[in-house]
Amino acid sequence: MSEPAALPPVRTIAAWRVLLRGAGVLLALFTFCFWAAKGYHRGWTQNQVPVKQVDPVTELEFVTYEKRFVPGLDYLGGGILVGTLLFGATFVGRRSPTPPSA
């Protein structure tokens, strides 16, 4: 009777990597959902939204600003980029599993 062959080592992922991956995915998802919920604005992020009005006597059109945050494509891109970097950081410095000895 021969000895049973040794099982290959179990690949484990450090907890911080799991957490960081989760945070990266959540951040990207949150950014996308927030951007979508705020109206899919495909321009620059706005801190103040221009509102057009008309003066009734002169019929002049003028702009007032309403304090409101509208995320734009720069916000979306930034959030997804940071999320991806967090996710990608978990692969940095990871040791490859030692091959089973013959």
Next chain:
Amino acid sequence: MTHALRSIAFAGFTIISAVASPRTFDFKDPKGVNAIQFQLDSVLEPIAGTASDVTGQVTFDSADITSTRGEIEVAAKSLKVPNDTMTEHLVSAGWVDAEKHPEINFEFAKLDDVKSAGEGKWTAVANGKFTLKGVTKDVSVPVSLSYLPGQAGKRINKPELGGDLLVVRGNFSISRADFGIKPGQNEDKVAPVIQLTFGLVGTAPQS
């Protein structure tokens, strides 16, 4: 009889003089409607904003439109776009340098090519000098004028005050390089041409 005719003639002359004499309109609007709107193409979408701190005076004579002259000033610090960071960049030294050059100015001495566009309305070309970031250039601005006699008081819910309004609309474009605003830089990101549109109202008190 002769005395009565003289009195009527004098009264008539006085009224005509009052109506036809040049009036000075103040363009600091109590309702804050006056603004210059600007727009320049960029990646994603055009950058559009306003400059709302407008002052100035225009002398206007409804009997002689060509003699219209005046000066409009805009506080450079009042430039504003919907993104606060962009606004900071816009008024910074790299762009309009509002600290060093606080006024944007347009001055014109007469109107050319005046055409009637209906009762109390005209189109014309204002040839004048436009100053931005300390650089002055000659510009031709197509404008439309609307004269609204007796409407100033009504506009601020005080009809008893009377007074006249002069509404001036127009648009023109400038090259930012001409005014030392990042000449030749970032033209792939921000267009070299700035489009300016304005709708301004001036008030003259009841004479």
